[in-house]
Amino acid sequence: MGFTTQEEYLEFKQRITDFLWKEVEPLVPEMEEKDHIPRTVLFPRFREMGLFRLIIPEEYGGLGLTTVQYLPLLAEMSKVSGAIRALIHVHLTTARAVMLFGREEQKKAHLPKFATGESSLAFGLTEANAGTGLDIKTTAVKQGDRFVLNGEKHLITNADFTDLFMIACYTGPRELGGKGMSALLVENGAPGFTIEPMPHLLGCKGLGHGILTFKDCSVPVQNILGREGQGLEIFLGELEASRVFVAASSMGTAERALMESIEYAKKRVTFGKPIAQRESVRMLLADMATDIYGLRLMLEDVARKIDEGKPCALEASMCKTHGLETVCRVTDKAMQVLGGRSYLQSWPIERLLRDARLNVLEEGTPSIQRLVTARALLSGDLPWEFPW
Ligand SMILES: Cc1cc2nc3c(=O)[nH]c(=O)nc-3n(C[C@H](O)[C@H](O)[C@H](O)COP(=O)(O)OP(=O)(O)OC[C@H]3O[C@@H](n4cnc5c(N)ncnc54)[C@H](O)[C@@H]3O)c2cc1C
Numbered sequence: 001m002g003f004t005t006q007e008e009y010l011e012f013k014q015r016i017t018d019f020l021w022k023e024v025e026p027l028v029p030e031m032e033e034k035d036h037i038p039r040t041v042l043f044p045r046f047r048e049m050g051l052f053r054l055i056i057p058e059e060y061g062g063l064g065l066t067t068v069q070y071l072p073l074l075a076e077m078s079k080v081s082g083a084i085r086a087l088i089h090v091h092l093t094t095a096r097a098v099m100l101f102g103r104e105e106q107k108k109a110h111l112p113k114f115a116t117g118e119s120s121l122a123f124g125l126t127e128a129n130a131g132t133g134l135d136i137k138t139t140a141v142k143q144g145d146r147f148v149l150n151g152e153k154h155l156i157t158n159a160d161f162t163d164l165f166m167i168a169c170y171t172g173p174r175e176l177g178g179k180g181m182s183a184l185l186v187e188n189g190a191p192g193f194t195i196e197p198m199p200h201l202l203g204c205k206g207l208g209h210g211i212l213t214f215k216d217c218s219v220p221v222q223n224i225l226g227r228e229g230q231g232l233e234i235f236l237g238e239l240e241a242s243r244v245f246v247a248a249s250s251m252g253t254a255e256r257a258l259m260e261s262i263e264y265a266k267k268r269v270t271f272g273k274p275i276a277q278r279e280s281v282r283m284l285l286a287d288m289a290t291d292i293y294g295l296r297l298m299l300e301d302v303a304r305k306i307d308e309g310k311p312c313a314l315e316a317s318m319c320k321t322h323g324l325e326t327v328c329r330v331t332d333k334a335m336q337v338l339g340g341r342s343y344l345q346s347w348p349i350e351r352l353l354r355d356a357r358l359n360v361l362e363e364g365t366p367s368i369q370r371l372v373t374a375r376a377l378l379s380g381d382l383p384w385e386f387p388w
Helices: 006-034 039-049 067-080 082-101 104-116 174-180 231-267 279-307 313-343 348-361 366-378
Strands: 121-124 139-143 146-157 164-170 181-187 193-197 209-220
Touching: 006 039, 006 067, 006 082, 067 082, 067 231, 067 279, 082 104, 082 121, 082 146, 082 164, 082 231, 082 348, 121 146, 139 164, 146 164, 146 181, 164 209, 164 231, 174 181, 174 231, 181 209, 181 231, 231 279, 231 313, 231 348, 279 313, 313 348, 313 366
Parallel strands: 121 164
Antiparallel strands: 139 146, 146 209, 164 181, 193 209
8 A cells, every 4th residue: 555645644643643643642641651652552553544655655554655755653653652653763773774685575574564554663773882883892793594693782762562573793803893883682581682671761751662682692694684794884874864853853842842832921911911922931932933943844855865875974964963053942941931830740830841852872872973963064965055
């Protein structure tokens, strides 16, 4: 099933929006309080609504949404729950790596199961004792038809339920740099593989995280995603679009904060007038909307480039940076509009403010985004021309 017309897509988008606000939103206070996603209740509904298969190609049982069509849905999820957004984001972003880099037999074996939600893939790049990228310490040494994997990954999202992990590791000498790195698909339950839960998060309550430990873990050689030595390309390729997905999530969180602020400002009366009539409050609302508008335009541009297959690492980094700064500024300003009530757990601003902080760290810190941006700029890349 795909969308042959824009009307069909808009109808689908409305169905997802209704589902999120009518069925997920009422569960959020309890998810926050218990720090738990009720998977037995929600996962069957996610399957029925098609959330696990949004961007998986139709030939593998997915809906085949384009990036332009997918971003508004991610944004809508973020308005309702940062945890649900992050869970779906990791599932689909990692599935996307299989779509882009997997061998045909890997796509056929995994993508239909990811599409139904019967199976899920998470990614393991970050290590507690190494920098993210070429510095990683995890290694996989070939012995006959198996790799022997050793190392540790931490902060791995969805580790509480995922059955498959895409692990960044060196399969060749470190001196080869990126060409020595591979992405290895490791099944939960593989001999020598253990998962430990991590401490509770500041926001996105209910989202599970784990430490993955590999001690002489035995993995079949055919579990290399794509080919040996393609690991850096896979992780960088995955990160490029993923940064844009995170920026869309920032937009959703920021839009909800603006929506709540506008409604509140119209209702809250002080000294005989709604605060919406005070210049100081109007300035806050105007600044929030201006930030969001800029982010929307950046997202529209970069989403189109991704769909057209144009390289856009520079735009993706700039978009991620503007997204995280927007969502932090907007949620801070929302606190000012709502005053003391914003600090109470019964109001969504407090949750949005905490959820937003994950967007700062996910897929690379602000400094790393700026380093990527500056490197591309200095090597002569400019993502626009000046026709005026
Ligand atoms: C909730 C959550 C979910 C996550 N999910 C996943 C996941 O599913 N899979 C996964 O692999 N990772 C995941 N991560 C990890 C996340 O991607 C990293 O936390 C993030 O990329 C930053 O890496 P770090 O924590 O190792 O920070 P560090 O690398 O220790 O950075 C600390 C500071 O030093 C700076 N710094 C570090 N190195 C350099 C350098 N070379 N040059 C300049 N500045 C530098 C950074 O910019 C930052 O300011 C998750 C993190 C969180 C919080």
